[in-house]
Amino acid sequence: MQARSIQATSCRSILRLRAPNSTRARCVTRVVATCKAASCQWCHYSFGYNKSGDILSTLNPYGKAYLAAGRSADAVRAIEGLDSDGDGFKNADEIAALRFPGDATDDPTKVAAPYRVYTIGQLKSLKQHTQFLLMNATKSDDSYTQYAGVTMENLLKSAGMQAAATNVKVYSPDGFSTFHPLDAPATPTVGMYPVRWTYPAGTFWYNQIADLALNPVGWTDYSSPFCAGRTPGSPITVKCGLKLLVAYSRDGTGLDVLPRGY
Ligand SMILES: [Ca+2]
Numbered sequence: 001m002q003a004r005s006i007q008a009t010s011c012r013s014i015l016r017l018r019a020p021n022s023t024r025a026r027c028v029t030r031v032v033a034t035c036k037a038a039s040c041q042w043c044h045y046s047f048g049y050n051k052s053g054d055i056l057s058t059l060n061p062y063g064k065a066y067l068a069a070g071r072s073a074d075a076v077r078a079i080e081g082l083d084s085d086g087d088g089f090k091n092a093d094e095i096a097a098l099r100f101p102g103d104a105t106d107d108p109t110k111v112a113a114p115y116r117v118y119t120i121g122q123l124k125s126l127k128q129h130t131q132f133l134l135m136n137a138t139k140s141d142d143s144y145t146q147y148a149g150v151t152m153e154n155l156l157k158s159a160g161m162q163a164a165a166t167n168v169k170v171y172s173p174d175g176f177s178t179f180h181p182l183d184a185p186a187t188p189t190v191g192m193y194p195v196r197w198t199y200p201a202g203t204f205w206y207n208q209i210a211d212l213a214l215n216p217v218g219w220t221d222y223s224s225p226f227c228a229g230r231t232p233g234s235p236i237t238v239k240c241g242l243k244l245l246v247a248y249s250r251d252g253t254g255l256d257v258l259p260r261g262y
Pocket residue numbers: 082083084085086087088089090091094101
C-alpha cells in the first residue's frame with residue numbers, strides 16, 4: 001500500500017507539472033499576499049472562469065516551456081533536458097526527484113518534510129465520525145449527504161502533530177489547496193475552517209423547485225438515503241457536532257480513489 005502510494009504521488013506530481021496551470025499549489029504559498037482566499041484565485045484573478053484574461057500570467061517557467069512545446073506527452077519529453085526555472089537542475093531531474101521544475105526555490109537538494117501514509121483500514125481504526133450536512137457548491141449541484149471518516153483533529157493527533165503546530169494546508173491531487181488554522185482566530189473570516197472547532201448545526205430545507213429529481217433546472221440533490229424521514233425545517237443533529245472531517249465514504253459508499261497506477 002505504501003509503495004503504491006509513493007508511486008501515486010510521483011504520477012500525480014508529474015501530471016500536475018504537465019498541466020498548464022501547474023503553478024496553483026505552489027504559487028498560493030509564495031503570493032499569499034495577493035491570493036488571500038484560496039489557490040483558485042491565483043489563476044482566476046487573472047484568467048477567469050469565463051476564460052477571459054491573461055492565462056500566460058498564471059504559468060510558471062516550466063508551464064510556459066510546456067505550452068511552447070505543444071502541451072503533449074511529446075512536449076514533456078522535448079523539454080525534459082531544459083532547466084526551465086533556472087535553478088541549475090534539468091526538468092527531468094526535478095520531476096524524477098518529485099520537485100517542481102517551474103519553481104526556482106524548489107530543487108532536488110531539498111529534503112522532503114516528514115510524512116505518513118494512511119490506508120483506509122488504518123483510518124477506520126481511528127475514532128470514527130459521521131455527519132449529515134448540505135454540501136453547498138458553487139460550480140456543481142448542492143446535495144444533502146452523509147459523510148463518514150475521521151476528524152482532522154484526531155487524524156493529526158494520530159499522526160503525531162507537533163505541539164507548536166498552528167495550521168494545516170490540505171492539497172488535492174490537482175494542486176488546489178486549502179488553509180486551516182488549528183484554532184479559530186479572535187476574528188474569524190468567511191471561508192476559514194479551523195481544525196479544532198464545532199461548526200453551527202444546520203437545518204434540513206426542502207423545496208420542490210430546487211429538487212433535481214422533480215426539476216431539471218433545480219440545484220439540490222436529495223437522493224441521499226439519509227434524507228429519508230426528515231421534514232423541511234427540521235434541525236440536523238450530528239453526534240459530537242459538525243467537524244472538519246477527513247472522509248472516506250459518502251452515503252455509505254467509498255469515495256473515489258485514484259485508479260491503480262496513478
Ligand atoms: Ca530547474
